[in-house]
Amino acid sequence: xxxxxxxxxxxxxxxxxxxxxxxxxxxxxxxxxxxxxxxxxxxxxxxxxxxxxxxxxxxxxxxxxxxxxxxxxxxxxxxxxxxxxxxxxxxxxxxxxxxxxxxxxxxxxxxxxxxxxxxxxxxxxxxxxxxxxxxxxxxxxxxxxxxxxxxxxxxxxxxxxxxxxxxxxxxxxxxxxxxxxxxxxxxxxxxxxxxxxxxxxxxxxxxxxxxxxxxxxxxxxxxxxxxxxxxxxxxxxxxxxxxxxxxxxxxx
Numbered sequence: 001x002x003x004x005x006x007x008x009x010x011x012x013x014x015x016x017x018x019x020x021x022x023x024x025x026x027x028x029x030x031x032x033x034x035x036x037x038x039x040x041x042x043x044x045x046x047x048x049x050x051x052x053x054x055x056x057x058x059x060x061x062x063x064x065x066x067x068x069x070x071x072x073x074x075x076x077x078x079x080x081x082x083x084x085x086x087x088x089x090x091x092x093x094x095x096x097x098x099x100x101x102x103x104x105x106x107x108x109x110x111x112x113x114x115x116x117x118x119x120x121x122x123x124x125x126x127x128x129x130x131x132x133x134x135x136x137x138x139x140x141x142x143x144x145x146x147x148x149x150x151x152x153x154x155x156x157x158x159x160x161x162x163x164x165x166x167x168x169x170x171x172x173x174x175x176x177x178x179x180x181x182x183x184x185x186x187x188x189x190x191x192x193x194x195x196x197x198x199x200x201x202x203x204x205x206x207x208x209x210x211x212x213x214x215x216x217x218x219x220x221x222x223x224x225x226x227x228x229x230x231x232x233x234x235x236x237x238x239x240x241x242x243x244x245x246x247x248x249x250x251x252x
Contacts, residue, residue, distance in 0.1 A: 003028040004243065005067045007085055008074035009040050011201065012099050015236045016073060017043035020243075030065070034074075034081065055087030062092045069246055071239055072230070073099040077137075077197055079224040086227035095246055098232040099239045101200040103223060104208060111217040118143035121195050121219045125150060128217045129193030133186065135207060136197050136221060141165070144195075153189045175203035182210035194218045 004020055004027065006013050013031060020029045021044035029045035032052075040049075052058035062070070072085045082098065089096035106112050113128070115121045118140045125132060125144070131151050134141060138156035145163035154160060155171040169189070185191070186207075194211045196204075198220050211218050226232055233239050 001026055001028050002068040003030065003066055005062070005065075005070045006031045006043070007070065007072045007081060008078065009033045009043070010073050010075055010101075011203065012101055012236055012239075013071075013073035014041060014043040016071060016099065016239055017045050019236060019240060021045040030067075034078070052084070052088075055084045055091065058084050058088035059091040062088055062094050067092075067094055069243060070094055070096045071099055071243070072096060073239075076100055076103070076199055076223045077221075082230075083227055086230050089230075096230055097239060097242050098226050098230050099236070100226070100232050100234065102234050103198040103200045104205060104220070107212070109212045110208070111212075111215065113217060113219045114222055115219060116222055118221055121221055122147060124219055125193060125195070128219070129191075131190050131192050133189065133191045133194045133207070135204065136195055140197075141168075153185075153191065177204060177206050179206040179209055182206045183213070186210050186214055186216065192216060195221075197221045198223050 006017055006029065017029055017031050020027055031043040031045060031047050033040050033047065033049045034051065035049045052061050070085060070089055072082055074081050085096055113124060115124060118136060122144050125147060134144065134152050134154040138158055138160035141154055141160045142163045144152060144165050147165060151167040152165045153169045153171060155173055157174045159170060159172065194207060194216055196207065196218065208218060233242060
């Protein structure tokens, strides 16, 4: 039986899992979630939660479970997991594909400041504003903990852990978000600068439109590169086409 391992709990990963689980030919599909979200949205098919123990542990799992192909559909900023997947695929010879939604693109009226890291975003903030909306994930909030004189409103699915900024409001919420809701958020919290990772996708994009309408600067953290040699596709249909072309999955 062909066995596909899907890495990640992104929207694209769930859509791909659903499409593969609906295959009537008996294809085995396993989705692996990192376990960093307390109540994740579970995809169709088999699900495992937790790490593998680095590239060697993942390679051992691929061999033990007779995995035919791996699709890395993790978050665009899950660089460690993507690196582990590339290492395990190279060690085992299992084909690997990266499924990455396109990043966001600037349009006229945007006031974007692209930076390479959260630390670079923190260094830039004092020159841009004093009331900051952080939408860069709970695990990255510590990069801003040293900034005094700024007030942060951080939105995340689960509560963040220390270190945290001294002046901080936490909003526990999960997308998709509406444009009206984002407008109300920015106005209600008197936000004057937004920080985001270039995650791409429609679910969290309305904040960019709302910021543009209000003339607010947006600090955009650029994505880390994929591991060298890993092919990538932008959407689920392209991932399905790649899988259909593999020898172990052809004709399914």
